[in-house]
Structures are given as C-alpha cells and as structure tokens.
Amino acid sequence: MSKVPFRIYLSEKEIPRQWYNLRADMKEQHDQYINPGTMKEAKLEDLYPVFCEELAKQEMDIESRYIDIPEEILEFYKIYRPSPLCRAYNLEKALETPARIYYKFEGNNTSGSHKLNSAVAQVYYAKKQGINSLTTETGAGQWGTALSEACAYFNIPLTIYMVKVSAEQKPYRKAIMETFGAKVIPSPSNLTNAGRAILAKNPTTGGSLGCAISEAIEHAVSEENCRYVLGSVLNQVLLHQSIIGLEAKLAMEKIDEYPDIIIGCAGGGSNLGGLIAPFMQDKLLGKAKPHFIAVEPASCPSLTRGKYAYDFCDTGKITPLAKMYTLGCEFIPSPNHAGGLRYHGMSPLLSKLYHDGLLDEALAVEQSKVFEAATLFAKCETILPAPESSHAIYGAIKEALKCKETGETKTILFGLTGTGYFDMQAYMQYNTGKMTDYIPTDEDLQKGFDSLPKIPGIQ
Numbered sequence: 151m152s153k154v155p156f157r158i159y160l161s162e163k164e165i166p167r168q169w170y171n172l173r174a175d176m177k178e179q180h181d182q183y184i185n186p187g188t189m190k191e192a193k194l195e196d197l198y199p200v201f202c203e204e205l206a207k208q209e210m211d212i213e214s215r216y217i218d219i220p221e222e223i224l225e226f227y228k229i230y231r232p233s234p235l236c237r238a239y240n241l242e243k244a245l246e247t248p249a250r251i252y253y254k255f256e257g258n259n260t261s262g263s264h265k266l267n268s269a270v271a272q273v274y275y276a277k278k279q280g281i282n283s284l285t286t287e288t289g290a291g292q293w294g295t296a297l298s299e300a301c302a303y304f305n306i307p308l309t310i311y312m313v314k315v316s317a318e319q320k321p322y323r324k325a326i327m328e329t330f331g332a333k334v335i336p337s338p339s340n341l342t343n344a345g346r347a348i349l350a351k352n353p354t355t356g357g358s359l360g361c362a363i364s365e366a367i368e369h370a371v372s373e374e375n376c377r378y379v380l381g382s383v384l385n386q387v388l389l390h391q392s393i394i395g396l397e398a399k400l401a402m403e404k405i406d407e408y409p410d411i412i413i414g415c416a417g418g419g420s421n422l423g424g425l426i427a428p429f430m431q432d433k434l435l436g437k438a439k440p441h442f443i444a445v446e447p448a449s450c451p452s453l454t455r456g457k458y459a460y461d462f463c464d465t466g467k468i469t470p471l472a473k474m475y476t477l478g479c480e481f482i483p484s485p486n487h488a489g490g491l492r493y494h495g496m497s498p499l500l501s502k503l504y505h506d507g508l509l510d511e512a513l514a515v516e517q518s519k520v521f522e523a524a525t526l527f528a529k530c531e532t533i534l535p536a537p538e539s540s541h542a543i544y545g546a547i548k549e550a551l552k553c554k555e556t557g558e559t560k561t562i563l564f565g566l567t568g569t570g571y572f573d574m575q576a577y578m579q580y581n582t583g584k585m586t587d588y589i590p591t592d593e594d595l596q597k598g599f600d601s602l603p604k605i606p607g608i609q
C-alpha cells in the first residue's frame with residue numbers, strides 16, 4: 151500500500167449534503183426537556199419562543215436519520231470545507247509509537263474553530279424565519295467570532311456580550327468580531343438591568359460568563375423579533391457538527407482505515423458529539439466497536455465528577471432544563487483555569503450515551519499536562535492548537551504511548567477543534583513556568599450541586 155498522505159482532502163463535491171441525526175439510531179433517548187416556566191415536560195411549541203421553529207424541530211427530532219443541509223448553508227460550507235484529515239506522522243515519530251494517529255482539523259477558518267459549522271446553520275434558519283437580530287455571549291471568543299462571520303454573511307445584526315476581562319485580555323478577538331460588523335459590549339454593561347445591578351454592587355468587576363448570558367438574554371427578550379443563540383450542548387448543535395464525523399469517516403474510507411479509538415475534547419459536547427456520530431451509528435447497529443474517549447479539564451469535570459441530573463443549559467436559567475452530567479449551573483471554575491472548556495454541563499445526548507456505557511470513557515486532565523501535550527504537538531505538526539483541542543491531543547498521546555508499551559498498531563482518530571492564536575496569555579504562563587493546576591475539592595463541587603433546581607415529582 152502506498153504511503154498515506156499527510157493530509158487527506160475530500161473534494162468540494164464530497165461535502166456531505168445531509169447531517170446525520172444520531173438519535174434516530176439510539177434505542178433509548180435522553181430524558182425529555184423540562185419547560186422552566188411550568189416545570190413540566192417541554193413540548194415542541196414550548197421551544198418556539200427560545201429557538202427558531204426549524205431549529206426547535208431539529209432539537210426534538212428523534213426520527214429523521216438524515217436531514218438535508220439547505221443549499222445556502224452548503225454554499226457557505228464550501229468556503230472552508232471539507233476540512234482536512236491529517237496523519238500525525240511527526241507526532242507518531244516523536245512518541246515512537248506503532249499507533250497510527252489521525253486528526254480532523256477544524257481550525258481552518260477565521261473563527262479558528264468548529265463553531266462556524268453550527269453558527270451558519272443557526273443564522274440561516276433565523277434569517278429564513280424573518281428574525282431581525284441576534285444576541286449571544288462569548289467568553290474565549292470563538293463562538294462570538296463564528297457567529298459574527300455567519301451574521302455578516304446573512305446580513306443579520308448581532309450583539310455580543312463579551313465577559314469584560316476577556317474583552318480586555320483579548321482585544322484582537324473583539325476587533326475581529328467588530329470587523330465582521332458585530333456590536334461587542336463588555337459585560338457587565340449599563341445597558342441592561344442585569345448588568346446595572348451587578349455594577350451597582352461591584353463597579354470594578356471583570357464580569358463572568360453567567361452575567362454575560364443574563365445580559366444577552368435580557369436583550370433578546372426585550373427587543374422585538376430578536377433571538378438568543380447558543381453554540382454548544384443542544385441536539386441541534388450536535389446535529390450540525392455531525393459534518394465533522396461524516397467527512398472524517400469518508401476520508402478514512404478512502405485510505406482504507408477505520409479508527410479503533412476516537413477521542414475528543416468535551417466542553418458542552420458539540421465537537422465530540424459531531425465527530426463520533428457516524429462511528430457511534432456503527433456501534434449502535436453492531437457494525438463496529440470503536441472505543442470512544444471524552445477528555446475534559448480536571449478543573450471543570452462534568453462527566454467524571456458531575457451529577458446526572460436536570461439542570462439549566464444556561465446560567466441565566468431561561469433555556470429548557472435538561473437531564474445531563476452537570477456541576478450545577480452556578481459552578482465557576484477556579485480563576486487560575488486558562489484551558490477553556492469551562493461549561494458547567496454536558497450535552498444531554500452525550501450524557502445519555504455515557505450513562506449507558508456507549509461513550510466508553512471520560513478522562514479529566516490538569517491544564518499543565520494539556521499545555522505540555524499542546525507544545526509537543528505544535529512542534530511536531532506545525533499547528534498551534536487551541537487549549538480546548540489540546541485536551542484531545544493529550545488523550546491521543548496517552549493512547550499512543552499505551553500502544554508503544556504493548557506493541558499494538560491501533561488507529562487513533564482525534565478532533566483538533568481549533569487554533570490557539572488568541573490564547574497566548576495562557577501559553578506564556580505555561581512557557582514561563584507560571585501555570586498552576588487546581589483540582590476542585592468535593593466541597594467546592596458541592597456549592598455547584600446546591601444550585602441544582604428542584605423539580606416537583608422528578609428531583
């Protein structure tokens with residue numbers, strides 16, 4: 151067999167024309183969403199004030215195995231897709247492993263991450279429904295950037311509440327969003343009741359994700375025909391991200407490969423859910439049995455130490471409640487955490503798979519180990535990885551080193567979700583030996599669990 155190239159590209163014509171809805175093949179579904187207003191099971195119509203109708207339907211759809219990607223979205227995907235599948239020859243060499251390591255690289259667009267795959271879909275459906283404007287929050291900035299790009303393309307005004315310390319630490323991130331025409335407001339601001347209340351109490355606060363979400367939501371509900379959009383966690387987002395796994399599977403088929411192990415970083419679960427979707431289908435249908443691993447930060451360990459319980463998907467407590475692995479929607483990781491993936495919960499779909507033992511393994515890693523893996527990867531593969539993505543790199547290296555011990559020639563596939571150009575503060579901390587790790591104690595976690603909602607008759 152001739153040598154597999156460094157990068158396996160599909161052609162434009164091979165971009166999948168349908169998303170794959172994993173739930174259509176799951177024998178058991180995650181527990182129903184709960185309407186926070188009534189505390190009863192949410193019906194489709196209950197979701198309409200929160201999501202565009204088409205997206206609400208996708209959120210609830212457990213029957214359509216494949217969903218056509220609208221032509222307008224495909225046209226946008228063609229700008230930056232298909233994304234390459236890469237063979238990590240140099241990393242393999244550095245590790246002296248007999249394993250074959252592949253990664254699917256989603257950082258080849260200006261947002262620097264996979265988030266654009268769902269941003270463009272969400273904005274398209276909003277446009278189609280005649281929504282006038284959108285709001286969101288952003289912490290690290292990838293979601294805000296992706297949404298700015300999509301809103302610029304479909305010409306919809308966008309207001310982004312960006313955590314104030316982030317806006318100050320990452321002025322270039324803010325500048326990118328503004329270049330695409332988004333209005334970026336450091337949060338807390340004096341434009342909303344939520345922001346004013348926090349500023350009155352603490353005028354010099356640097357803000358938090360929770361506060362930015364509350365401001366974005368207040369803005370959305372107080373402005374006519376405006377919607378708030380979320381970049382992870384939801385079924386609709388995992389559906390859009392299935393494009394990652396579908397392309398990866400197709401590219402691997404071309405070189406006659408099939409992964410034994412599939413690894414992804416896990417924040418809200420959208421990239422992992424998207425990457426594993428078609429491979430999980432094989433597992434559900436009994437065609438193959440790849441081993442799935444989720445890697446999360448030790449400082450925000452929702453899968454490994456969270457509770458499987460109903461919780462709000464947002465800190466603002468207006469989205470439907472979902473049964474998921476969660477640290478409690480008021481959980482905030484320790485201030486020294488620079489490695490991303492700070493979301494309190496995990497996609498209900500992935501939570502269900504993990505609970506049922508179909509998502510095989512979850513691994514929590516300290517950030518200094520994550521940056522060590524990131525640095526080795528950067529030197530070998532010439533891509534500066536996002537800290538989030540580097541959790542998956544850590545997992546892949548760990549598995550490759552196991553193969554070195556056993557001599558097994560396993561095929562490892564991991565998701566390289568994005569680039570880390572705007573995370574140089576964290577890289578600098580690591581490079582100068584100033585990065586510290588903090589693993590929350592059980593008491594720290596208990597505070598978050600205390601914020602779990604009480605639901606009459608359910609929990």
Ligand SMILES: *Cc1c(COP(=O)(O)O)cnc(C)c1O
Binds near residue numbers: 293
């Ligand atoms: C947002 C983000 C993640 C985590 O989000 P998921 O929904 O868990 O995929 C991972 N990597 C990058 C680069 C991101 O921007």
